[in-house]
Amino acid sequence: MGTGKAITIGAPNEPIVPFNHTAILADRTQKGSVFGGLKAMSDLSIVADKCQKEEFPLQKLFTHEFPLTDISKAFDLFKEPNCVKVVIKI
Numbered sequence: 001m002g003t004g005k006a007i008t009i010g011a012p013n014e015p016i017v018p019f020n021h022t023a024i025l026a027d028r029t030q031k032g033s034v035f036g037g038l039k040a041m042s043d044l045s046i047v048a049d050k051c052q053k054e055e056f057p058l059q060k061l062f063t064h065e066f067p068l069t070d071i072s073k074a075f076d077l078f079k080e081p082n083c084v085k086v087v088i089k090i
Helices: 021-025 040-052 068-077
Strands: 005-009 029-033 064-067 086-089
Parallel strands (some): 005 029
16 A cells, blocks of 8 residues: 555446455555657647657557448448447448
C-alpha cells in the first residue's frame, strides 16, 4: 500500500472501469490514456506531415474501408474484435 501506479490502457465497452479506491486513498496514482496520449493541438499536424512523407505507415493500420453510403455497416464493425481502424470514403 502507498506506492505504485495503476495505468488504464484502452477503452472498454463499459462506461465505468472498476478499481480499488483504497489504493488511491493510500497514495497510489491512477493514470490513463486516450488515443495513446496524442495531443491533437500540437501532435496531429506532426503525424499528418509524417503520413504525407510516408514516414508513418498509416495504411497498415486500416482494417476496413467503406463508402459513406455504408456508414451504418462501419459503425456495426466497431463492435467486432478484429476491427482496428475503419476508413469511410466521402
